[in-house]
């Protein structure tokens with residue numbers, strides 16, 4: 001199976017899966033629905049803590065200058 005198994009409970013995926021911005025589309029495609037989900041930093045955080053990762057962390061592990069809106 002190629003898709004990340006946490007899409008049904010992932011706050012990032014729920015919020016950004018329908019986002020129009022190319023950056024979100026690329027992350028969803030490559031990480032959440034692609035083979036890079038094994039390297040997702042948000043997934044790693046969830047596996048270690050059982051919690052949704054902080055709002056500054058995107059799947060690639062980059063710290064963005066803008067906090068994600070995960071509400």
Ligand code: SF4
Nearest residue numbers: 004010032037040043
């Ligand atoms: S952000 Fe990470 S944990 Fe969440 S669905 Fe995408 S690959 Fe999985």
